[in-house]
Amino acid sequence: MFRKTLVSLAASLAFGYTATAQAAGELNIYNWGNYTNPALIEKFEKAHDVTVTLSDYDSNDTMLAKIKAGGHGYDIVVPSDYMVSIMIGEGLLMETKPNEMDNFSNMLPNFVDVYFDEGRNYSVPWQWGTTGVTVNTKTYSGDVDTWSVIFDPPEELKGKINVVPEMNDVINAALHYKGFPHCNSDKAQLKEINDMLLSAKEHWLSMEYGNVERFSNEDIHAGVNWNGASMRSRLQNDAIRYGYPKEGISTWADNVVVLADAKNTDNAKLFQNFIMDPENAAMISEFAKYANGISGSLAFLDPEFANAPEVVPPAHYETVFVPPCPQEVNELYTRIWTNLLK
Amino acid sequence: MAELSRAKSFDVRRQPGFTAVAILCFFMLYAPMVALVLYSFNAGQSIGTWEGFSWRWYESAINNREIQQATIRSLQVAGVATLVSTIAATMAALATTRTRPYRGMTFAFALINQPLMVPEIVTAVALLIFFAIIKGATGYTGMGYLLAAHAAFCIPFAYLPIRARLEDMDLTLEQAAADLYATPWQAFRRVTLPRLLPGILAGAMLAFVISLDDVVITLFVAGPGQETLPLYVIGQLRRIVTPEMNAVSTLFLLVSAILVTVFFLLSRRK
Amino acid sequence: MIELKHGRRQWALLSPAVGLITFAAAGPLIIVLIYSVLQKGDYAGVIWNFSADAWFNVFLERDIFDDTVSIADAHLSIFMRSLKLAITATVMAFLVGFPTAYFIATRPARSRNIWLFLITIPFWTNLLIRTFAIMEIIRNEGVINTLLMASGIIEQPIQMLYTDFAITLGLLYVYLPLMVLPLYASIEKIDFRLVEAAYDLYGTRWKVLRRIVLPLVKPGIIAGSILVFIPALGAYVTPRVLGGGKNLMLGNLIEFQFGQGRNWPLGSALSITLLVLVMFALLFYVRNTTRSHAHG
Structure with a gap:
């Protein structure tokens, strides 16, 4: 009786693994905890027929340690400004050329020539x-x-x-x-x-x-x-x-970047382009209450947010x-x- | 049973004050749990202030896809780790107790207990680097690493109670079985195993809990899509904690309680 | 010949456990040892050159302000705090856990399992959640302070959270079942005829407890203490949540070196130091157990 239970338990667990079938496309995002609007991910999955896997970290350095060790399997991470320049220097990022993407024109001008990624060859603003x-x-x-x-x-x-x-x-x-x-x-x-x-x-x-x-x-x-x-x-x-x-x-400014050893490069680039759309950028801010760097996104946000004293400095x-x-x-x-x- | 009937006049087992401490201990263990469960029904946003009864956090937790996936994954990892580690630990316990000393036994014993001696954070970092090398060499990035790591650190937790039980079992019954021409396997299956079962169950329970609890090693070993519930929670630590966490843990507690109850009932069956 | 065959069978039984642990726990530690004598890389990682810097920095420090060499005060205080808190938690766990395990073990066989079951239930909730639960109890607006203030015993809430007391309590709460279970396993095995014999020889309850019961459950005490002390010494989550992150324990210091500190060799060297500390504790235990076996 007892042994049977164990065997069936093992079988069902093993089945659980094989049953997690994947859709055509995949994208592995590694971001700060409770920082990503689930609705944004759902929208992206629908729009591009991609299964997104979201994982959490709690500090830039936890993320850096994991990425530097290699064999991590992530496509996208969201480092803060200084961390972007460290990662570029260490050769950890892929030059995805966001500045040639369709939605690049939406990026606020003062977000383009930033010290950590002059002209935006690697990164796209997430929130700041x-x-x-x-x-x-x-x-x-x-x-x-x-x-x-x-x-x-x-x-x-x-x-x-x-x-x-x-x-x-x-x-x-x-x-x-x-x-x-x-x-x-x-x-x-x-x-x-x-x-x-x-x-x-x-x-x-x-x-x-x-x-x-x-x-x-x-x-x-x-x-x-x-x-x-x-x-x-x-x-x-x-x-x-x-x-x-x-x-x-x-x-500080957190940015979406693609890792040099990413496997799903195309989907990762699609995601970078996707979040430069004002409506999508607004979804990011709506969730975590930080401003983004995309012009026109305020039109999709509560006016109270746009004028909040936390968002607009004196x-x-x-x-x-x-x-x-x-x-x-x-x-x-x-x-x-x-x-x-x- | 002789001592039980004598107990009426003078209970040799009684120690004054022990019952009081035990009751206090149970109270201490349960009070925080009760508070935890209570606040999962809080209508308000915050964990601190009670604003009336509501199911809203359960709704939001159940509909939260990240929580769903993390919970399933935690249970899967713990299940596999428990199964593998308990079997390995039982075998190891049989090989290291009630036996003539043989070459390497002490070494094997030390090795099995090794995960207990090494703080999690050390193992975590070691595994991060080591698995990265293997991943680079083989290209395999699946669940295997996390399962191996969990099974490995669960082994000593399963091993200790099993060994403790084995050590205290006397050999006469097995010898009797051998005298009656039972094969070693028959003797094990019919005589040793039934008496060892409480130890194995205790070991399996410990292993399951230890796997379910693990934060640090998982944090360093888990790849994309391998987030367990503790990783989800620690991610939340940084930003915001709502009674949703209480709801999740209450559900988790419920699932665990059902599991233990099943094992508990099974272990009492002949 | 028989001896050899015997050994081979034992090793076949051992191989799954030994193999798994070598692969996914013990073996990789060699890498930590190697890393502790390498040069630290810029922005984390290592450079494959020999360097004793990390080991120098574990124990000594060159004053940042005037370049004199002295004992690493920051590291030393963190080591001492970790030891103090882990020992306190272990002793407390024993003081609470022993009577509890004894109580359970002396129940009638039928209800014994139910009590055991009750001990493990809180333990089945995730460690982080249990730590939060403790936080809810001892915070300023928490259950204890609210009750004390409502009953008029105190007027201002007592600051319990974010103190060493909170960390100790958290460690005790989290690891207590690990003390109770092995203790229970040992106490359950006691042949109470021995105890009875002691009473027949006019032993007092205290004497019987000290001279008969405690020596008999020594393996359980040792197992329980090891199970509590070691995770407590290297604890990471509990001090971070309940200690308010203000005062590090060793686990946090090591994590810090691999994270924000970006000094993997130093982190590795600190890890090895922690390991050696733990080994000393174990050696002490092992020596005591073998002595008691010799007597028994």
């Missing part, structure tokens, strides 16, 4: 945003447009701060706050950053990625955060505000990309970071 501060204004009514709420927090916010555990985001924010240049290898300045971070950490509650719920539940009251995540919190709790620190802020406010730093600098950053988390 800023790394600023989120503050619960019920708890703290002071100025939120400053990094001091994180690095020199007011009494009301002490022990209630969450900082996203992205080494580059946090160190860049600290450099902004101190007014030091990016990709910094000046030891005296880095020592100041190191000491400042260590003493600021005393007042931090946690260093976590997932914080949308925690802001709206008032589990945390301030933090280094991304604009789209902050907007999602505000939609559930009016007191949440996204601040644009006057000391400066960094911008007038004359300048945001900057931080390109990948030289290896020695990354090493110094890593040391500061490990020291911070010890």
